[in-house]
Amino acid sequence: MKEFEIVCPVGSEPKAREIIARAGGEKMRTVLVKRSLDCRKQPVWRYRYEAYAENEAYAPYVLPEYKDVHGAEPVIVIGAGPAGLFASLKLLSLGLKPVILERGKDVHARKYDMAALSRTGHIDPDSNYCYGEGGAGAFSDGKLFTRSSKRGDIREVLYALVKFGASERILTDAHPHIGSDKLPLVVENIRKEIIARGGEYHFGARVTAVERLEDASFSVRTASGEEFRSSRVILATGHSARDIYEMLRGVGGSLEAKGFALGVRVEHPQEKINYAQYHGQWKQGFPAAEYSFVQQVDGRGVFSFCMCPGGILVPSSTEDGTVVLNGMSNSSRNGALANAGVVVQIEPEDISGDDPFRLMDFQQSVERRMYEYCTTQGASHPLCAPAQRMEDFCLGRISKKMPATSYFPGVLSAPLHELLPPMVATRLQKAFPQVKIHGYYTNAALLLGVESRTSSPVRIPRDPETLEYLSIPGLYPCGEGAGYAGGIVSSAIDGINAATALALGPETLDASVAACRPGRVGLAVARNCL
């Protein structure tokens, strides 16, 4: 096998002639393995290829086959976010029947509730930016990079996303993303596959009780009084389902406080970020620039999170009386503003006491403070966000005039430096002037409160081998809400791992993780260039 790289100016692609010549002739099988944008000098795309001779073994990745599970043993999967959906696909491939209970609506019906949410501020507690088919990942930027390749084979996630409608580019791009205009179709196609193979979906099925019966099977009840039974249950309800944590505590289950991060959403004009990241060489047709940074301030990490180039800010609260922001972008990322979370790590020892919910309560109290500030100051929209220009925030002064924002419910000038907890505000005030991105520290940037749903503030402790809930064997908490994953891909991998452990036992997990080449994900699309 021979490896080579072709460098192209942004806006052009490698020519077949050059690929063949570099590969060593027409008979070679060439495989594009990675495409990355290099802006260190003149912006260029770097295309990395592998070339195989006819007599050389080349084993493209093959997705596990989804079996017909009509009449197979049912497994209840609570939650249809990335963890629940990928757990369900894995169950199909292992010959078990997923029975999905989802509190929200299907991914298309959900859109109307989200539009109403932005317009009126009415939060449907079962259908919003976090709840409904596709989970919190369905209307997001759909960024798919993850650091969790050691936990499982991310090809199983990315190849499945392509099978169900995502662009093949996600297999080779260094920073793959799908976009909120494309994700719903992928989610819908996954549903069609699961149902066609014999799985079940139940929408509007908010689970309120999970009971282990004397024969060790489970009775799962929903708010509408329906009961579902199975011998094993996958719990994939995400990090916003505070009612699920309460439910587990109610039956005496053990829970742990878990560190998470909290801060603000920052909006810059995208052209400023383009200028900085492309060193002034950005042109029409170039991808909107991304950024990320991490700093240590007074012993805690301060970092950018979930950056959405050319994106918009959305209200992602799940309950009334709170203001929470998140970001999303379409596949073209062509909006005028760039947004990102900039957050401070909060550890369990930062909040006194030993209540496992103390970080969750802290998170909720900050979300409420944002809401209360705006309502008491006479905001016209219930989800209006308190906001402050960046330099004003760092210098502790009120902003007189607000710059443009993509946040539809609107903003109100506010002393965010006082509204945020001091351990967050003071670290952010020190961090912003230090960001090493040209022009980042500017009063043209707007900070909005609050970005608080970065990861789960509670962990559902599980057996490290079997992945079962320590307090209830046979119950498999997974994904972001269990406290073992963060982001679309890592939650999906965690769902796959839960389904595998449930169906085949823990030893198979080690084997599947070992099969994943560390450091190299091998996202090759076999493509003969001829």
Ligand SMILES: Cc1cc2nc3c(=O)[nH]c(=O)nc-3n(C[C@H](O)[C@H](O)[C@H](O)COP(=O)(O)OP(=O)(O)OC[C@H]3O[C@@H](n4cnc5c(N)ncnc54)[C@H](O)[C@@H]3O)c2cc1C
């Ligand atoms: C606006 C936004 C943008 C984001 N952008 C990105 C991004 O670009 N890239 C990225 O990697 N991550 C992104 N994230 C985070 C990502 O979406 C989550 O990490 C991921 O969705 C977690 O997957 P999950 O399956 O564990 O949980 P979730 O996606 O939260 O899914 C949980 C599901 O369980 C359901 N549920 C909850 N309680 C119950 C109950 N009691 N009964 C039945 N069902 C229930 C919910 O309705 C939901 O569908 C974004 C999040 C948001 C909100």
